[in-house]
Amino acid sequence: MAESITAQRLADWGKPELDLSRADWQSGSQGAGDVQIAFVEGFIAMRNAARPGSPSLIFDPAEWRAFVRNARDGAFDLT
Template identity: 85%
Template sequence: MTTTAQTPSGWDKPELDLSNADWQSGSQGAGDVQIAFVEGFIAMRNAARPGSPSLIFAPDEWRAFVMNAREGEFDLT
């Protein structure tokens, strides 16, 4: 079930039920980040702390994040 929470900035983010999410890791379980596709959104969590809050992305936000990561925007120098 999805509910929407109003954030201070006025942007709505869904509160998803992630209890049955199929979490995936790009590094075959050895990575620090896992993602799950739930109800048309993408959830991201810290694999080392699965009970901590997850980040929720709309599909357009996720696409922008992935494209910028591919282009090296988040690379450490």
């Protein structure tokens, strides 16, 4: 039942249910960072490296560009 609910939520957001089991996860800080990304089937997945079994965020290319642009512009900086 949980899988069908998850699949429906992803479909509602226009996201496919990706198989991340063979994803090539990359860290931006030579493996010392808390965030990892993987490029899978034309989408970008992001996960917490300390909890790799937890859910991943899935971005389409336009969402990823917007996220990176806003991060570079300081939109997520803590005050």
